[in-house]
Amino acid sequence: MAYNAKREELEASAAALFDVVTSGKVKFAVNQTYPLSETAQAHRDLEARKTTGSTVLLP
Numbered sequence: 001m002a003y004n005a006k007r008e009e010l011e012a013s014a015a016a017l018f019d020v021v022t023s024g025k026v027k028f029a030v031n032q033t034y035p036l037s038e039t040a041q042a043h044r045d046l047e048a049r050k051t052t053g054s055t056v057l058l059p
Contacts, residue, residue, distance in 0.1 A: 029053040030053065031053035031054065032045075032056075033058050
């Protein structure tokens with residue numbers, strides 16, 4: 001587990017992560033999305049193990 005002692009290190013690490021993700025080198029599956037208004041249902045589905053991969057709430 002990495003530890004960032006200073007805020008600047010945290011920001012640099014986050015920037016590096018987002019650079020890799022936005023470049024397309026890292027791919028991840030978003031298997032389901034829910035509108036923000038259905039957050040309670042999203043939680044129920046997560047708790048009931050009805051989801052796989054990433055779940056995204058949309059504004």
